[in-house]
Amino acid sequence: xxxxxxxxxxxxxxxxxxxxxxxxxxxxxxxxxxxxxxxxxxxxxxxxxxxxxxxxxxxxxxxxxxxxxxxxxxxxxxxxxxxxxxxxxxxxxxxxxxxxxxxxxxxxxxxxxxxxxxxxxxxxxxxxxxxxxxxxxxxxxxxxxxxxxxxxxxxxxxxxxxxxxxxxxxxxxxxxxxxxxxxxxxxxxxxxxxxxxxxxxxxxxxxxxxxxxxxxxxxxxxxxxxxxxxxxxxxxxxxxxxxxxxxxxxxxxxxxxxxxxxxxxxxxxxxxxxx
Amino acid sequence: xxxxxxxxxxxxxxxxxxxxxxxxxxxxxxxxxxxxxxxxxxxxxxxxxxxxxxxxxxxxxxxxxxxxxxxxxxxxxxxxxxxxxxxxxxxxxxxxxxxxxxxxxxxxxxxxxxxxxxxxxxxxxxxxxxxxxxxxxxxxxxxxxxxxxxxxxxxxxxxxxxxxxxxxxxxxxxxxxxxxxxxxxxxxxxxxxxxxxxxxxxxxxxxxxxxxxxxxxxxxxxxxxxxxxxxxxxxxxxxxxxxxxxxxxxxxxxxxxxxxxxxxxxxxxxxxxxxxxxxxxxxxxxxxxxxxxxxxxxxxxxxxxx
Ligand SMILES: Cc1cc2nc3c(=O)[nH]c(=O)nc-3n(C[C@H](O)[C@H](O)[C@H](O)COP(=O)(O)OP(=O)(O)OC[C@H]3O[C@@H](n4cnc5c(N)ncnc54)[C@H](O)[C@@H]3O)c2cc1C
Ligand SMILES: Cc1cc2nc3c(=O)[nH]c(=O)nc-3n(C[C@H](O)[C@H](O)[C@H](O)COP(=O)(O)O)c2cc1C
Ligand code: FES
Numbered sequence: 404x405x406x407x408x409x410x411x412x413x414x415x416x417x418x419x420x421x422x423x424x425x426x427x428x429x430x431x432x433x434x435x436x437x438x439x440x441x442x443x444x445x446x447x448x449x450x451x452x453x454x455x456x457x458x459x460x461x462x463x464x465x466x467x468x469x470x471x472x473x474x475x476x477x478x479x480x481x482x483x484x485x486x487x488x489x490x491x492x493x494x495x496x497x498x499x500x501x502x503x504x505x506x507x508x509x510x511x512x513x514x515x516x517x518x519x520x521x522x523x524x525x526x527x528x529x530x531x532x533x534x535x536x537x538x539x540x541x542x543x544x545x546x547x548x549x550x551x552x553x554x555x556x557x558x559x560x561x562x563x564x565x566x567x568x569x570x571x572x573x574x575x576x577x578x579x580x581x582x583x584x585x586x587x588x589x590x591x592x593x594x595x596x597x598x599x600x601x602x603x604x605x606x607x608x609x610x611x612x613x614x615x616x617x618x619x620x621x622x623x624x625x626x627x628x629x630x631x632x633x634x635x636x637x638x639x640x641x642x643x644x645x646x647x648x649x650x651x652x653x654x655x656x657x658x659x660x661x662x663x664x665x666x667x668x669x670x671x672x673x674x675x676x677x678x
Numbered sequence: 679x680x681x682x683x684x685x686x687x688x689x690x691x692x693x694x695x696x697x698x699x700x701x702x703x704x705x706x707x708x709x710x711x712x713x714x715x716x717x718x719x720x721x722x723x724x725x726x727x728x729x730x731x732x733x734x735x736x737x738x739x740x741x742x743x744x745x746x747x748x749x750x751x752x753x754x755x756x757x758x759x760x761x762x763x764x765x766x767x768x769x770x771x772x773x774x775x776x777x778x779x780x781x782x783x784x785x786x787x788x789x790x791x792x793x794x795x796x797x798x799x800x801x802x803x804x805x806x807x808x809x810x811x812x813x814x815x816x817x818x819x820x821x822x823x824x825x826x827x828x829x830x831x832x833x834x835x836x837x838x839x840x841x842x843x844x845x846x847x848x849x850x851x852x853x854x855x856x857x858x859x860x861x862x863x864x865x866x867x868x869x870x871x872x873x874x875x876x877x878x879x880x881x882x883x884x885x886x887x888x889x890x891x892x893x894x895x896x897x898x899x900x901x902x903x904x905x906x907x908x909x910x911x912x913x914x915x916x917x918x919x920x921x922x923x924x925x926x927x928x929x930x931x932x933x934x935x936x937x938x939x940x941x942x943x944x945x946x947x948x949x950x951x952x953x954x955x956x957x958x959x960x961x962x963x964x965x966x967x968x969x970x971x972x973x974x975x976x977x978x979x980x981x982x983x984x
Contacts, residue, residue, distance in 0.1 A: 405713055405952055445950075454745040454898045454926060458949060500713070500952065633740045635747060636949045640709035641702065642725070642751045643740040657733055657754060662709070 406430045407449055407496040411473065413489075417555020422480040423522075424489055432501050433469045438530035439506025439604075439629055439666045440464050442476065442499045443637035446488040449498040456484045461634050461661070463526035464502060474501075477525045477557070503637055504665050507627050509533060513600030514540040516624070518583055518615050520607020521547055524556055526629060527606055531564055544569045544587050546611070550577035583607075584614045595622045603627070604666075609674065616669030626669035632660040639663075647673040682966040683973035684959075686720060686941055688918045689841035689866035691802050693720035693775055693941065696974055697931075697959045700922050700945030701726050701779035701805060701845075702751065703896075706765045707772045713952035718959065720941060721775030724765075726807050728781050729790050731757030736889040741878045745924075746899030747946050748876055750890035753781055758794055766799060775802035777843065780834075788830050792837035804840045806831060808860075809847025809872040821847035821872070824859035831863030843920065845869035846907075848900075853907045857915045869920045869943070870911060871904045897946040898924040905937050912938025912979050926950055928961020935962070935974070936981035 408428030416423035432442065443459035466475025480489050491497060507530050509515070515534045517527045524545055534541045543561060547553045549572050561568055569586045570578030579586060594601060601622075605615045606629040619626045635643035639662030646664065648671045650656050655673060658664065684695035701723040704710060716722065734754025741748040756765065769776045778801050780791040788806065795804055808830055809821030820826045827844070835842050844860035846853065848871040857868060873894025878887045886892075904923025912919060921939025925931050926947035934942050947954040966974055 452927065454950065456742060457745055457747060457897050457946070458742050498951070633738050635740050635749065635946075636703065636709070638709045638713070638952075640705035641740075641749070641949065642734065642754045643749060645734070645737060645739070645754065655733070 404432065404435075404502075405498065405500050406432060408432070408444075408474075408499040410491050410493050410495045410497065413491055413493060416477060416557070418551045421552055421555040423555055424478055424480065426476045426478070426488075426491070427466075427473050428476065428497065428499060429471075429473055430499065431472060432464075432499060433467050433472050433474050436464050436467045436474060436502040437506040438464070438467075438533055439526055440502040440504050441526075441665060442474070442501030443503060443634065444476070444488070445498040446484045448491070448495050450496065456487065458635065459500065459637060460484045460488065461503075461637060463629075465525040465528055467529050477522070479522050500637060504661055505663065507604050507629075507666050509537060510539065510600070510602040512539065513602065514542065514594070516587070516601055516603040517541065517543045518587060518603060518605040518607070518626075519543065519545045520583060520611040521552070522556060523605070523607030523611075523629070527604065528557065528560070530604060531566065535564065535566070541566045542569070543567070544571075544583045546571040546583035546607075548572065549574050553577055582614070583611065584618050587615070588618060591619065591622045591624065595624065605629070605669065612669065613674040616672070620670060627666050628669045628672060629665045630660050630667060630672070631665065634661050637661045647675075649673055682963050682971065683975075684963065686974065688920070688940055689803055689843060691775065691841055695720040695959055696935070696941040696962070697955050698723055698777070698920060698941055698943040699948060699955060700943045701807065703945040703948055707769055707776060710948065710952055714948075714955055717773035719774045719955055721777055721802060722772070723777040723779055723805055723943065724769065725755055726753055726779040726781040727755045727758060727761050727791065728753060728783075729758050729787050731755065731760060738887060738889055739893075741887040741893065743876070743878055743895065744899060746895050746897040747949070748878055748888060748893035748895055749873070750888045750893035752890060758791060762794065770800035777801065777803045777805050779805045779807050779845070781807045785830055785833055789833050789837055792834040795838055795840060797839045801840060803843055803867075804834065804838055805843040805845050805869055806834050807845045807872065809845060809849070821856075822850050824855050827856055828859040828863040831860045831865050835864040841866040843867040843869050845872055847872050848903055848907060848923075849875050854910050854914045857911045857917070861915050861917055865917060867918045867920060868911065868915070869922065870907050871900070871923045874900050874903065896924070898926055898930075900924050901930060905933055908934055908939050909937040909982075913982065925958070926954055928958045928965065931958045931962055932965055932977065935977040936979070938979040938982065940975070940978050
């Protein structure tokens with residue numbers, strides 16, 4: 404769907420140093436959106452024709468309110484495109500394509516473990532909400548750079564969900580020092596030994612998602628991961644955004660992150676960069 | 679006032695209107711269905727195919743540049759057999775003309791593809807890509823050497839009863855010489871232009887952004903080069919031209935037609951605005967109406983008047 408989203412909230416998120424923004428757009432996308440899907444957003448007002456930057460930017464849907472026809476996007480100012488986006492004012496209309504791609508799936512019952520690295524946390528919030536609404540037990544492992552980052556990137560709304568949170572920071576300023584995987588391992592050991600039915604969803608840096616997939620595989624817990632790639636069309640037409648998977652027959656195949664993903668089963672992803 | 683006649687004759691085929699989409703930017707036709715009604719288009723050009731399946735280049739395959747896009751997809755495609763089996767049946771059902779795009783690494787590759795694609799396949803025409811810059815030892819030498827270009831077009835022409843469109847590379851010093859060569863080879867029409875070879879270096883990592891190092895530049899950044907080439911070829915060669923390269927608005931499309939394009943094709947512009955083909959068609963129509971032109975064809979080459 405190609406729509407015009409009207410900016411209803413656009414604000415800095417937490418500590419300004421973190422360069423995070425919260426953008427709420429009004430429009431029909433909320434009605435069909437699922438956790439893990441994304442939008443391709445034009446970074447300047449759609450009434451002004453401008454071709455620099457040329458391409459839309461892919462941003463995950465971080466909040467869905469179908470009653471209010473609103474989606475929330477949370478993003479980090481990363482470069483020129485997001486810098487320009489950050490200037491959009493309330494009332495402005497931005498051209499948005501979406502909801503795009505295939506999102507996360509939910510198990511029927513049991514536990515859903517969420518594993519996030521950095522801003523990979525953003526698409527996991529609506530997933531946690533749907534999982535809780537469906538009566539699943541949800542738990543979050545989240546690693547970030549430091550306390551300021553975790554607090555800016557929405558820690559308090561996660562606390563509001565009332566689920567167990569296992570936090571880690573690189574500098575130890577909040578939670579444990581180190582990587583999320585170290586935290587998850589101990590609990591995996593215990594939970595799987597007692598026969599718990601667990602599924603996991605991970606989003607973050609590639610290396611982290613690879614480590615999560617490999618660790619969880621040892622405990623026979625399957626993980627869905629959300630991949631990122633540079634995008635052109637965002638609808639599967641240009642083959643700019645492929646990732647490499649290994650199919651059941653052991654053959655390497657390409658899939659489009661924008662259309663077949665961004666969510667894939669971790670076990671089928673070939674993490675080697677050279678493919 | 680009577681409505682503007684949009685119907686466009688090209689290489690012996692009749693298109694509903696002069697708006698096409700570019701190979702490699704519109705998949706095999708299905709991807710944009712939810713965004714742009716295909717029945718409103720003159721036609722679409724399918725992703726380039728080769729005899730054997732290709733996985734293409736590693737990622738990153740795309741890099742954005744000022745008003746432009748570098749791509750190094752590397753001709754990823756399912757190969758001829760799979761195209762005929764899984765894609766062609768769906769393509770035949772599309773509510774618009776479909777032009778296949780073929781690429782090869784040798785004369786035999788082109789011959790094999792042309793032989794398999796005839797009028798009874800339901801395709802409207804065959805576009806021969808002699809110019810893909812993203813593949814090492816790829817079609818490039820066909821695209822830069824007039825003699826080889828003539829041979830490859832002649833060989834394709836001898837194998838298929840479909841109209842043959844030669845797609846030229848802008849990475850040459852003499853575009854007119856190339857156009858003459860493919861005309862001698864028997865081309866029924868020309869597509870101008872493919873992407874311009876370029877590169878982008880990430881100064882933080884001090885490395886090329888594209889895994890393939892080089893890529894083909896498309897988008898508004900290349901438009902003036904494309905318009906110039908259409909202009910020169912229109913003056914020198916008597917074949918219909920499909921103009922492409924950076925078309926994103928109706929004004930761009932009108933510019934190409936004034937330079938000598940019989941039809942226009944939209945590529946990277948779809949990524950920016952999936953409704954671009956429709957808006958461009960409407961814009962051309964309004965422009966003709968305002969200027970009192972009865973047919974879009976009256977625009978073709980109009981800027982060449984003394
Ligand atoms: C499916 C998906 C979901 C995403 N969700 C979010 C999100 O919720 N919040 C968020 O902050 N960021 C998200 N990103 C990353 C975001 O798209 C990039 O940070 C953004 O495009 C950078 O644009 P820029 O012009 O500011 O930066 P620049 O670095 O100047 O971008 C230059 C070019 O590189 C591309 N690019 C740069 N970084 C990335 C990247 N990591 N992934 C893909 N393309 C990139 C840009 O699209 C652009 O074409 C997501 C990416 C994908 C693929
Ligand atoms: C992602 C991408 C893939 C492309 N693949 C092909 C291809 O397979 N065959 C071909 O002849 N041209 C290919 N092209 C070139 C386009 O068809 C077109 O000639 C060029 O992009 C200029 O038009 P534009 O600026 O409107 O995109 C590709 C272009 C892009 C951006
Ligand atoms: S971005 Fe074009 S295929 Fe995914």
